[in-house]
Amino acid sequence: MATKKTNQNEVIAIYLLSAAIALVFSLYHYVKLRKEYLTGPQVRQVFDIGSGWAATLSSGITALVLIMVAAGAYSQAHWTAVVTVPLVLYWLYWVGKVQAYAFMGVIVDYPQGKVMFPPNPESLDIVDYIKVMPAMRHFANMDSVALADVQRITRQAGKSLFLHGDFGSKRITFTNKLKRDECIHLITANGSRAKVMTELE
Numbered sequence: 001m002a003t004k005k006t007n008q009n010e011v012i013a014i015y016l017l018s019a020a021i022a023l024v025f026s027l028y029h030y031v032k033l034r035k036e037y038l039t040g041p042q043v044r045q046v047f048d049i050g051s052g053w054a055a056t057l058s059s060g061i062t063a064l065v066l067i068m069v070a071a072g073a074y075s076q077a078h079w080t081a082v083v084t085v086p087l088v089l090y091w092l093y094w095v096g097k098v099q100a101y102a103f104m105g106v107i108v109d110y111p112q113g114k115v116m117f118p119p120n121p122e123s124l125d126i127v128d129y130i131k132v133m134p135a136m137r138h139f140a141n142m143d144s145v146a147l148a149d150v151q152r153i154t155r156q157a158g159k160s161l162f163l164h165g166d167f168g169s170k171r172i173t174f175t176n177k178l179k180r181d182e183c184i185h186l187i188t189a190n191g192s193r194a195k196v197m198t199e200l201e
Contacts, residue, residue: 051173
């Protein structure tokens with residue numbers, strides 16, 4: 001009985017340590033991203049903390065699954081730690097990066113004429129997911145379109161907006177309508193020709 005409790009405590013300790021490592025990586029990337037993207041008063045940010053926590057939850061679950069697999073392999077053969085420990089650390093590094101980009105939210109850069117936002121799965125096809133690395137790179141970067149190329153903006157019933165233009169369509173999702181409408185205001189400011197289509201919500 002004591003051995004079982006000890007094992008449970010070890011598992012909990014591993015999970016807490018992993019979460020702490022991912023948080024450190026996330027803060028590291030977030031500070032770097034702020035310095036890279038928030039470069040002056042003409043650069044505006046739509047900060048939606050809810051979206052950031054959603055990304056933290058989803059990416060954290062993937063890390064948890066990998067840690068469970070690594071722990072299971074280690075219990076069967078200790079030598080597997082040579083492979084699994086670097087793999088888990090790299091995965092936590094990637095998770096921290098994804099979380100940092102999610103917390104950045106939407107960036108409207110007027111000097112560069114761009115709107116930048118976290119990517120969404122619709123931009124990927126099945127081949128990208130099979131290859132794995134394109135999907136990993138995709139979620140650890142910002143998607144962007146030129147403000148001048150945004151021809152129309154539509155609101156989805158709920159908390160999403162769609163940007164339409166020659167680039168196709170891009171979806172940006174928020175956790176509340178206030179942040180969604182704040183984003184629309186920033187995109188359509190400064191003489192934008194984008195038409196905002198009114199839809200029943």
